[in-house]
Amino acid sequence: MPNPVILTGDRTTGPLHIGHYAGSLKNRLRLQDSHEQYLLLADTQALTDNASDVAKVRDSVLEVALDYLAVGIDPAKSTICLQSHLPALAELSMLYLNFVTVARLERNPTIKDEIRARGFGRDIPAGFLCYPAAQAADITAFRAGLVPVGADQAPLIEQTNEIVRRINAACGRPVLVEAEAFIPESGRLPGVDGGAKMSKSGGNAIRLSASxxxxxxxxxxxxxxxxxxxxxxxxxxxxxxxxxxxxxxxxxxxxxxxxxxxxxxxxxxxxxxxxxxxxxxxxxxxxxxxxxxxxxREPGHVLDILRAGTAKAREVTGATRDSVVEGLGLLRLFEAEMVANAAKSDAAGKDLFTPA
Amino acid sequence: MPNPVILTGDRTTGPLHIGHYAGSLKNRLRLQDSHEQYLLLADTQALTDNASDVAKVRDSVLEVALDYLAVGIDPAKSTICLQSHLPALAELSMLYLNFVTVARLERNPTIKDEIRARGFGRDIPAGFLCYPAAQAADITAFRAGLVPVGADQAPLIEQTNEIVRRINAACGRPVLVEAEAFIPESGRLPGVDGGAKMSKSGGNAIRLSASxxxxxxxxxxxxxxxxxxxxxxxxxxxxxxxxxxxxxxxxxxxxxxxxxxxxxxxxxxxxxxxxxxxxxxxxxxxxxxxxxxxxxREPGHVLDILRAGTAKAREVTGATRDSVVEGLGLLRLFEAEMVANAAKSDAAGKDLFTPA
CATH class of the missing domain: 1.10.240.10 (Tyrosyl-Transfer RNA Synthetase)
Structure with a gap:
């Protein structure tokens, strides 16, 4: 059996720091030699709690891409792609939202904690509540079997697998792949000030680009x-x-x-x-x-890398979207076989569209 | 000023009946001569409360299309298109979910009533709760200025316009168009049994295809x-x-x-x-x-009409998606100008990506 596909990535909310290096980038460098690996620049997910600062989200796309390439992520081995340019992720998200209840989303411990930490109260953006379904879309669209996450994010993988099982049950066959959380040994690096979390916004981080x-x-x-x-x-x-x-x-x-x-x-x-x-x-x-x-100094080159990775990711995620749509049994309009079948049925004098 | 664009359509949950004729189809026949009109076959929306019966949702796509064409909807005047094949609608939905709170969605009277009527309790599918954002995506993606709805659905248009105002505020300019509810004079036709609502499932309807x-x-x-x-x-x-x-x-x-x-x-x-x-x-x-x-007897022909309409709708809705993505200020990867600008900036020795 080949090694599982890896999906990982970062919300684009600022340049990366040495906490990212120790916690994830180092692993990615190692894994890109043995695994098919996708690095998702999660700009639309970043919007779920940064809708008021889109400029930061946008600018960080290139910052993070530069960080990836600078530490040695090799676009020939790892596919770097941009979430907002992968419509299949949104389509799968919207489909999955029909297979998960609001009560279940609210019970998700990660979401619960984050809602508390962010002080959202009753005014949670709906996109934030729905984020586990969107994450399930990300993971499953790439057919990822292994997802590196922090220990606190393991419930999100469990939630993803619940959706996978529901979709597969609805399809009557395993159209989607269940994923496993890959929790790196090294815990989270504290901030230089001793704060529990090194964070771009906390001012206690050493950026990868630090002088x-x-x-x-x-x-x-x-x-x-x-x-x-x-x-x-x-x-x-x-x-x-x-x-x-x-x-x-x-x-x-x-x-x-x-x-x-x-x-x-x-x-x-x-x-x-x-x-x-x-x-x-x-x-x-x-x-x-x-x-x-x-x-x-070569932004055009970096953009080309993003474009190539995103184009590849569009194919991969689009194919998954197609399998889910087909597996669920929705009509597929742009499929050659469909027309052929319709014509065949027509020739045989059978009415394809008998009233229900 | 030209007449406003009209978006209307039907959830694909069964063939249409004479209640649809009196309540909406008759109006559409009249309006297609004076207005640009899109008829959306809402198969993904139908899934929000029919996830357990996808076959019905799929088969109804062609049933409803046949009903449209049979009553005189002219594909040269009205664009018939299939919701599941318009990825921009899902993309806009996912974006809009960041601009509306869960509390606001729960307060929506239409959603509240429907949740009560359907007996969903705490186990509302998330897709159902999020449906007002998806509807806002449908309406705005087509730049619809006029949306025929039942009197009970007027709050959904109000909710759409709230999202429109938020997105426009976030963009700093009117990227999206506010819509007006068009509430037909004729009320809802009762069932033949005197039930308040003629419905496909209630067995009290006269289908347009009735013998x-x-x-x-x-x-x-x-x-x-x-x-x-x-x-x-x-x-x-x-x-x-x-x-x-x-x-x-x-x-x-x-x-x-x-x-x-x-x-x-x-x-x-x-x-x-x-x-x-x-x-x-x-x-x-x-x-x-x-x-x-x-x-x-000519399903291939009907499918061709759906394909042509959906292809046109993909262009229209994709253009709106692009304006929103651009208006919000997200990075647009597949745009020729971007590369040109990047190259220019490069040539001038200016770093596009100064650390934040």
Missing amino acids: ADEISAAVRRMFTDPGHLRAEDPGRVEGNVVFQYLDAFDTERAEVSALKRHYRRGGLGDAVLKRRLEDILQALLAPIRTRRAALA | ADEISAAVRRMFTDPGHLRAEDPGRVEGNVVFQYLDAFDTERAEVSALKRHYRRGGLGDAVLKRRLEDILQALLAPIRTRRAALA
């Missing part, structure tokens, strides 16, 4: 152990952002373990650790920044 | 005045289905008024009235039945 000075400044102000005032004091490793980043980016695991022991017993200053981390981040980001700048 | 015998039988069992036992007794005109049908189909208005007076004072038997109504309905439906049967 050398920005990296220095971010590492300098990085949250460590507020009780660790003098180098000779024992320090806490847990909740210490510098160590969390070393865990994520330092490939010398044994050395990091030794540093942790040293830090705990005292005698290791933050400055030494920060210098080590900064060197690692500078080495990681310098080539990415250079490639990104070069690509940014 | 002469079916028409006779339906008129024979038609509800009149249960207190009017002998011809010489005074009879009630109100709630008397025969008179309601005469009001709808008898063109000799003065004669109908005289008959009503006669019936009220007594001395006019139901049989006489029923014979008059039957003659009228037989005369109305005989040529429709003949044309319908002839068309049914």
